[in-house]
Amino acid sequence: MGRYIIKRVIMAVVTLFIITFLLFLLVRIMPGNPFPSERMSDEAIAKKRAEMGLDDPILVQFGNYIAQIVKSGSFGKGSSLYNGAPISSVLPKAMGNSFRIGGIAICFGVFMGLVLGIAAALNRGKFWDVFCTVLSIVGVCIPSYVFMIFLQYFFAYKVTIFPFYFNNRNFLISAIMPALSLSLFSMSTVARFTRNEMVEVMDSDYVLLAESKGMYGTKLTTRHVLRNALIPIVTVIAPLIVDLLTGALVVEKIYGINGIGKLMVDAITGEGIDYNYVLALGILYSALYIGIMLVLDIVYCLLDPRIRVAGNKKKKKKETGTPAAREEAVQA
Amino acid sequence: MADKILEIKNLDITFTTTAGPVHAIRGVNIDLERGETVAVVGESGSGKSVVMKTAMGILAGNAVINKGEIIFRYKEDDGSTHEVDILKKDKKWIRKNINGRKVSMIFQDPMTSLDPTMTIGKQLMEGMIMHMGLNRQQAAERAVHLLDEVGITDPAKRMKQYPHQLSGGMRQRVVIAIAISCNPDLLICDEPTTALDVTIQAKILELIKRLQADHGISVIYITHDLGVVAKVADYVNVMYAGKIVEVGNIEEIFYDPKHPYTWGLLSAMPDLETDDSRLYTIPGSPPNLLHEVKGDAFAPRNQFALKVDSLVEPPMFKVSETHSAATWLLDPRAPKVEMPEELKKRIVRMLKEAKQDAGEL
């Protein structure tokens, strides 16, 4: 297993490098210039472009960009977004907010999704199953920002339980509403998948055998049903994690959270395209995505021996060649 | 008369499916004496495995028990005998006291009967830890012993392996080991060897017979293969469209069948001497129990059908103490009908063979 992980990490670094180059290229091809200005004279614009090194050949620019990251670890400073504020002073705070709120949303969403999914699977056709189906429809059709406004209107205006805007000082209380609204989509997806998967597993023969062995209730569910149902569920959760950590841009805009979602939209559709910010955020997003996909593959192996052991089995056949195989045939 | 371990009295079940209510079991009566082997024979779709799953309390969610009783007599460890109607008990009680402890079951497809994500050892020890209160260490020891008993070589290594690393035959042996792990009184085998090839089939049947002898377990075989029945069963229940149409001991059924459906089954059995090239098959297929059956369900496929068969269902006619069949042909008023020639010749031959085997003994 260790060797597998090392190989994958190397692959990840290579992939990240390719993504950075691709992003570096695409951002420059995109329409919209880094310094939109109605007043700047052409010479001034030319001066700023030269300052940012935009007129050098692409490869040289890319070389400088990578050198800058490797040497000083800084991703440079913005060309237009928040007017040149260095990324190192803006990004960490935004990441902090997005990850903390996204984290709460994921934990709550996935936990409640699993609980509801299991409840629905165990009560097929009854209340919890209907509730799970309705929730999965609602959770998917109502965008998180509509739910956010709903929460803000009723729980921060009509009844002031939560602060109306996000304020950093009392983080926890002001994080509850955005996290709740963001968790709706993940909760309903996970619930739906859990329910469907568990229903399939509960009808399988080995569950029937387990029941005929005398297993029942939570012991049966946790030991046999859930473990087998987890593979597709985990596969659904992984991309949700990435989206939640980076994708809450509208909710961030409404509730006044400066997170990386809002940062990315500002960087592209704000006052002109800010190359350095788009690149920094792009790299952050892909690193996150690759990391979580690596974790996902490792979880696959842990959960499903067929994948883990299949790896060894091939080895086994090579080593023992004929004796074991013959013996097995005789034995069967 | 040894005491009856299991009595199923006019069990009646309907399934609520999206297409409408399916009256799958229409009054089934099966008895099983302690230590004996009963076979329940019938085409697939006749409802035989439904009956047994009901006895085990693992019936599908959409089944509705209309009426009937399943009396199960078992001896507690302290020797006291208990009698309980499975249908009256709640699922939890059955799981705790009956499933795996007093009655266990083996299923048809060994490929999917074992949990793919759990080692063989763990799946084997689960039952024992729960029912017999053994700790992990004792359970492991007993598990190795059981694997050896069911004929698996190098059991210690097998304990740590996963189902997908074993062949079909070995997996079925593991399932059997699991089934007998808590010394049950009754073992229900739902087509245990159908998914296996013939050589392994014989080994598995032989294994079950040996275990039955060693532990005094009574066994119920559910199968559509009369070859298996001939080898293992003491009594045979022939089931068709949710009812028992004929019941009797092995000799009566094989040598003196009374129900046209049993004739059909017996003549459909291939053996070396049949001379006509095409194998005899019972025409048509089992009725779709979505529509209520009027008269004898087998009538549409029965070349000896009488007018009355389409009017009302035949009751069970008693042929001997242990042999009875539900066909109007046994009614005194019915015309005398002999079984097909082909079948008569074959039965004579089988009788001769049986005497030779008996002679050699």
Added chain:
Amino acid sequence: MSKKKNAAFSYEENTYVPTAEDFVLDLNQDITTDRNYASQGFWKGVFTRFFKNARAVIGLVIIVLIIIFALIGPGLNHYGYSNIVSVVDEETGKEITARSMPPHIPALHKLFTGEDYDDLFAEHTFIFGTDSMGRDLWTRVWYGARVSLLIAFVTIFIDMIVGMSFGLISGFFGGMADNIMQRFVEIANSIPRLVIVGVLATFMTKGIGLVIVALLLTEWIGMSKIARAEMFKIKGQEYIMASRTLGAGNARIIFKDVLPNTIGPIITQMMFSIPTAIFTEAFLSFVGVGIMLPQCSVGSLIEDGFNNITTLPYQILPPILVLAFLMLAFNFVGDGLREALAPRIEDM
């Protein structure tokens, strides 16, 4: 077992007493024809199982209804999706538009209150009311439904063709092929959608075509992940080895043997990618790459409604309800399909 007794079925006894003449051989039967189960092809079986499932049929009916309304809805009244209803005030000569009016149905109003509306637009019928520019929401919702239905079916197509096959193939071959394909997925998924769309916009005409191409590039990834995971589960089964020994080519194994058994989660995922795609289209249209104003889609109407959600809540309701019904229908049909394609045999 004392299951919660739902209604036990009782069947009345057939009390007919046979008479002597009944006992005569009834030889006229043609016992060779098989009346119970005419031999059904696989797809006919799927067809019958699907249509026996009440929820699936309801789902289908809803989808058909929405399609019908999307086609004829805008035609039911004389308002176009883009023309602004307005009237000129006599004294000031100023134009007054019918903006932001809640549902306004004279017929119903008369029914309930007995008298007509007294406002400027008394005789106009706005079933869903008007948007903040004075256009009839009923027409726009159903016009928008056309765009969103197109997106929904495109998404299903993308998921089924691109996403699923990519995932299945990647999972099936495993090893190096799987590695390369997964790295490609990571690269494709890492480019922010806005960047991809921006680049596409430089050499493609903006509009629904571009949105579909954008979806084609990014929407299949979720499905490929699910399909790959399912393949891992099924790959080890013996029957896969069996069909391979029978000489089945890889393609046949993947799509004939593996696919039916992985259909469950694949259909569930397909259902979930539809709303995401519909909102992506709305976002792309807002950014100016998708449909041009004054055209609209369900997604863009939800975004417009969102702008006045607390002051004019009625504006966001119709599009969200249409989307909700669409999703409900797709879910029912999805479940029905899953049931029909890989039926779990009842305990017969």
Added chain:
Amino acid sequence: MKKFRKMLVALLSVMMIATLFGATAVSADQGGDIYVMFATNVMSLDTNLATDGDSFEIIADCIDGLTQMDADGAAVPAIAESWDVSEDGCTYTFHLRDDAFWTNGEPVTAHDFEYAWKLAMTANLEYNYMFDSSVGAVKNADAILYEGADPETLGVTSIDDKTLQVELEVPVSFFPSLMYFPTFYPINQAFYESLGDGEYGTSPYTFLSNGAFMLDDYVPGAASMTVVKNPDYYDADRVSLNSITYQVVGSSDQALTGYKSKNLDIAKITGDQVAAVKDDAELAENLKVIGAGYMWYVTFSQTENPSSDGSLANVNLRLAISNAIDRESLVDNYVMDGSLATYTSVPPQFAASATTGEDFSADQTRFAEYIGFDVEKANAFYETAKEELGKDSFQFTMIYGNNEGDEVAKVAQAIKEQVEAALPGVTIDLQAMTKAERLEKMQNDDYCIALTRWGPDYADPMTYLGMWVTNTANNYGFWSNAEYDQLIKDCTSGAYVSDYDARWEAMYQAEELVLKEAVIAPLYTKAEANLINPALQGVEFHPVALNRVYKNATFGN
């Protein structure tokens, strides 16, 4: 199954109780702490990089220039106690106050101004044009900016710590009112040069103030930031507010809820929310419509380019379109926030004549001959245009920004409906894009029609009229008219510079030329509907330079 339901209910109730105790929502009613809304993020607090009104507002809260704005927008002494002007009006000598200090204790000196202005020559690429001959006309500014001269030669010298001398090329009547614009604010050289590149103005620790407030909580791109009262401000006793918290609020609907829930003391609302407020008597009282000064107009590209077939070079076609737009309907039905329909190319309410005190564009009917809403007249122009061009159907594409206000998309769609209804054969496709992309397309002359806006930088009509001189950055129509260029040249540096009234009259002639040729089709002058908490009094609103000034504001008492 009971277990699950019990667990769920327990979980939910625990969450509720925890929040009830924990939450004492931050309400806006303590003492002098007010909450003010911004629509977009603040760009930067560095006077050389800031380009938007919101940034200027915060900078002006924290830093005073030589002069400051009084309630009516006139320039009154600030850091400069007094100033004397030479006879020829070209030399200003500012005398700085003794009690003006930076928040790090150092006194504000004339050198701070000299350093800042010379730094602006190279660092402030957006606004250093205000030094050149078209605006402030500071000596040698044109040479430095456009001919590469050394910034040190700029006509500003600090005679001593408290005296600053400024030499101009030509007398500029409104020069003192230029001084309250952030571009001319001082910067403490030692502090500025001690920070890294791009660090100045990115947090309370990398920013110095000498004004009424100082920075308390700020991170670039922050959704909310706070300034608190500066105790050692020379005029501290005049300032009664404790703190101002700016909250970025995206949508107008949200702003209204924010106001109603007392989380915003000043909230900017648009469109439907204004209509909703007007229906609610109690709220309507607190509604204050303020001229925002900037004018929305349609500009036509008169050249043939990838996006336009060049037919808009025809004057009559442009006049036809301009007269087919019902501006009253635009402001009444779509913008709805008190914006004024505008029929002049210089918007009203921002530039008043020094002699008569009358607003330059008070009379909106002056050019009724060329601009108005008259379908017959529009069709007359349209017919002649069709003959001249030999075409009877036209396909245009109008580009507009999707991040410049909710009402912009509505206005674009309304114009499309109105023009297509009035002029059969004309179809206008709408193309949304970001403001940056729109500017790029307009500057590269790759557009057909554009919905755009311009805000005044200084209180003089020239800030608009200067846009249509041949080859200037903002002449997006690429229109060139010798007579117009000459008129403007006279006003800025020629004959009329000294004769105030003659200059005023010449500007009217220039404006007529623009409208006669329909270079642009003015639409409306944007106003901003603000809901203001009645407890907050004395906030000064201005259409030019600084939107809101809080020095004299009071709260609660």
